[in-house]
Structure formats: C-alpha cells, structure tokens
Amino acid sequence: EAGVAQSPRYKIIEKRQSVAFWCNPISGHATLYWYQQILGQGPKLLIQFQNNGVVDDSQLPKDRFSAERLKGVDSTLKIQPAKLEDSAVYLCASRSSGDWQFFGPGTRLTVL
Amino acid sequence: KQEVTQIPAALSVPEGENLVLNCSFTDSAIYNLQWFRQDPGKGLTSLLLIQSSQREQTSGRLNASLDKSSGRSTLYIAASQPGDSATYLCAVSYGGATNKLIFGTGTLLAVQP
Numbered sequence: 299e300a301g302v303a304q305s306p307r308y309k310i311i312e313k314r315q316s317v318a319f320w321c322n323p324i325s326g327h328a329t330l331y332w333y334q335q336i337l338g339q340g341p342k343l344l345i346q347f348q349n350n351g352v353v354d355d356s357q358l359p360k361d362r363f364s365a366e367r368l369k370g371v372d373s374t375l376k377i378q379p380a381k382l383e384d385s386a387v388y389l390c391a392s393r394s395s396g397d398w399q400f401f402g403p404g405t406r407l408t409v410l
Numbered sequence: 411k412q413e414v415t416q417i418p419a420a421l422s423v424p425e426g427e428n429l430v431l432n433c434s435f436t437d438s439a440i441y442n443l444q445w446f447r448q449d450p451g452k453g454l455t456s457l458l459l460i461q462s463s464q465r466e467q468t469s470g471r472l473n474a475s476l477d478k479s480s481g482r483s484t485l486y487i488a489a490s491q492p493g494d495s496a497t498y499l500c501a502v503s504y505g506g507a508t509n510k511l512i513f514g515t516g517t518l519l520a521v522q523p
Binding site: 302329331338339340341342343346353354389391393397398399400401402403404406 | 414441442444446451452453454455456459461499501503507508509510511512513514515516
C-alpha cells in the first residue's frame with residue numbers, strides 16, 4: 299500500500315512570495331489533515347478535510363493561508379504572502395475510518 | 411486549554427539501557443493517545459495507539475502505558491539500540507468530528523553505541 303505522498307520536499311523562498319504544497323493521501327482515505335511543525339515543537343493542526351469539505355480550519359491563518367481538496371483526493375496548501383515565521387515543516391496526514399493517522403514525509407519550507 | 415507536555419526534552423543513553431519517556435496532558439477526557447517516532451527529515455511513524463479504556467499497549471521492545479485519571483502516559487523502550495535514535499512524540503485525541511491530534515514537543519533520544 300502506497301503511503302502519503304507530498305511535494306516538494308524542500309522549498310526556499312523570500313518573504314512576501316507565494317508557495318504551494320501538494321499532498322496525495324492514501325487511496326480511499328476520506329480524512330486529510332495539514333499540520334505545521336515549527337522547529338523544536340510538535341505538529342499543530344492547520345486544517346482538516348472530510349472528503350472535499352472542511353471540518354476544522356480554526357487554526358489556519360486565513361489572511362495568508364488557503365487550502366483545497368478538489369474531488370476529495372489530492373490537496374493543496376498555499377501561503378500568500380509568506381512571512382519569516384512560516385518557516386516550518388508542513389505535514390500531510392490521512393485517515394480512513396479508524397483512529398490511525400498516516401503521515402507523509404513533509405515539506406520543509408524556509409522563508410528568507 | 412488542552413496541552414501536552416513531554417519530559418525530558420532530550421535524552422542520551424548507552425546502548426542496551428532500558429529507558430522511559432514521559433508524556434502528560436492537561437485535559438484527561440481523551441479519546442486515545444498515540445506515540446510517534448520522527449526521524450530527521452522524515453514524517454511521523456505511529457508506534458502505538460492506546461484507547462482511553464486501555465491501560466497499555468505493547469509492540470516488540472516498546473510498551474506504552476496510560477493513566478487517564480492522572481493525565482499521564484509513559485513509553486518504555488527495552489534494550490535500546492542505536493537505531494532507536496529519533497524524536498519521540500506523544501499526541502492525544504479528544505474524538506468528535508475532527509479527531510485531531512494535539513502533540514507534545516517531543517523527546518530527542520540518542521542511543522550511543
């Protein structure tokens with residue numbers, strides 16, 4: 299069974315630029331999560347999708363972050379414009395009907 | 411506020427030692443608790459999941475216990491190996507529609523050969 303795929307793995311941009319991350323969950327997993335992990339901290343949930351609907355985006359900085367999950371499969375997370383404090387690893391996870399969440403390798407973003 | 415704390419933040423042990431990692435959570439009404447491993451530059455790998463009604467789970471050399479009433483969990487690693495070196499994260503879920511995970515800050519483990 300293929301795992302959660304994410305791309306790119308690394309991205310370096312300058313502040314005020316825009317960036318997008320892509321996630322392909324495990325086939326058949328209806329629930330998809332995006333987490334932000336700042337260096338030295340645990341991951342923090344940004345947004346959760348159930349199929350193509352948003353379940354929880356209470357911690358998503360909506361003035362600069364946006365996410366979509368078209369057709370209930372792949373998802374894209376966008377930051378526009380980026381700030382220095384957005385430097386982090388962005389993790390995507392998916393879940394079927396059970397309790398286990400499966401994580402992708404993450405995208406490491408550096409904002410200069 | 412629902413928070414998760416892990417102690418110690420870092421730990422270095424010689425190979426072969428048994429060790430304990432600690433996790434505490436402020437809101438004891440958890441649905442389940444998970445222990446993850448994170449290797450540098452990689453995502454998270456789930457090690458053990460304990461439901462709120464359970465006391466412990468075991469997988470190989472790993473044993474996780476849960477004391478829900480006191481808001482604590484421990485991860486016990488027996489006969490540690492250099493390959494166990496990684497960051498270990500504890501996360502709790504409160505169920506509901508989101509079933510989102512609330513993570514601790516992790517314990518960085520180094521096992522010296």
